[in-house]
Amino acid sequence: MNLGNNRFDHTPPLRSTTVLAVLHNGAVVIGADGQATLGSTVAKSNVRKVRKLFGGSILAGFAGSTADAFTLLERFEEKLQNYRGNMKRSAIELAKDWRTDRILKRLEAMLVVASKEALLVISGTGDVLEPDLTLAAIGSGSTYAQSAAMALVKHAPHLSAMQIVKESLTIAADICIYTNHNFIFETLGESEEIVEN
Template sequence: MNELKPIIKSTTVVAIVHNGQVAIGADGQATMNNTVAKSNVKKIRKLHDGKIVTGFAGSTADAFTLLDRFDEKLNAYRGNMKRAAIELAKDWRTDRYLRKLEAMLICADAQEVLIISGTGDVLEPDNGVATIGSGSMYAQAAALALKKHAPHMSAEEIVRESLHIAADICIYTNHNLIIETVKAN
């Protein structure tokens, strides 16, 4: 860890496909090394006239750069989320400038959820649960358990509870949540 350059982190994003619904949410905490820098960061963004919702973890400035590029790809490919994600991942992996960006994205439309990483990966989770960030494994475990053992819950309720569970465990995650559902066209 470089003491001269503070490391800024933004954490825990969860997206789920459940009972015909898609929801995505994130906590609001950003940390600088071991200090809370801000507690109400908005890590969820609507794109393409609200038909696609994204969440980010990692460096906030880097994530905004990637969100702008993803929005450009969505417009270029007429809202085809998977194609836009693949094209962004290709650029991210091969472009000298983008390759240095430290962030990850989750994107969701009314049917599916994808994770986009800087290593060129576009992942569609088998179980309909996608998580990124420092508290992602806690949130993922909670979401999988709730999806399996509380099928009566809505996708939004599962996202909310999973984030609260992660916030109770992960010091880089707080209880200031923003959750969005993706409406079917």
């Protein structure tokens, strides 16, 4: 019997999502699907997995356990306040806490955060990764979305960041069973409103 990551937890592992961030032509967009899956069942189809932080100047998206991700987002926003919006420093300090704190290190989620200048992926193993490319993806459908976005950035550079993210998430949702077509986006530098699919 599969007991999930915690051998004392009899709940099926929570699996979900595709989150994609693209920094392109002076704009940054993070988009995510809305599906949360519990075992082999869709538990919810419209989870909001992207947020604006620090007065709207930083975007964040999460994959993994929703409650765990909210805890991490709150901690990250505290770090942003402490370090005056310095996203890289805040991410490094969050990763240190996440790796060493007894309670935080049990949290099962990943974050992708973005400003108009940079994208970062933060994990519970202490990693803060700045991708070589101007895009980053996390979650179960991340490889599909990232591959699609890489192709679009290379072969259709005239597209907007929003168009690239939306098309890439659509491709991921067509392939990944843990990803649906209920997309939500947050933007900096393009249309500043949330766009739903």
